[in-house]
Amino acid sequence: AQKVTQAQTEISVVEKEDVTLDCVYETRDTTYYLFWYKQPPSGELVFLIRRNSFDEQNEISGRYSWNFQKSTSSFNFTITASQVVDSAVYFCARRDTGRRALTFGSGTRLQVQP
């Protein structure tokens, strides 16, 4: 099976620190989509971003930014000036064109201490 790997199980930072969550994926397809989701303690899954394989431009949305590098099959997520409300489990996921469902990484638990 083609995997999505989030090697960081848990990260703890102090508020206002920057933090990067790593995601490495495997795929044999030339066309695919990558996603990031946030799961706060309440349990719902919040969609953050989708990136397709054609578009390697980095994206910034407020304090969030994403770095997509096809050469290293990575799609890393950076939170700048972290806040306590950023504490959650973050999942990276992949969808291939021939398959409508998502393959998820194991998740990274981020704890932001005040």
Add this chain to the structure above:
Amino acid sequence: SAVISQKPSRDICQRGTSLTIQCQVDSQVTMMFWYRQQPGQSLTLIATANQGSEATYESGFVIDKFPISRPNLTFSTLTVSNMSPEDSSIYLCSVGDGQFNEQFFGPGTRLTVL
């Protein structure tokens, strides 16, 4: 984005019983998916709920244990049959947009089996 609701939001059930989880979407969608998230784990796809035909199950999941209905384009049910404590999980319904470039999740059903 689609608005997805699930019922019940949580339940505590006895071993050997069955629970049916409902997923309602506020717009018509082609495919709906059911995922399971075991405690402290990532999300695993159970099946794709196809309207008008039998659901497509992933390896390790069978129809007798997880029967799925999809009577129309806005509604699906997942039944967890003959439950055991190992079935204690969050069960999430998911839908995609028209091009499946975005995928959204319901709030989940938190199931505890005693």
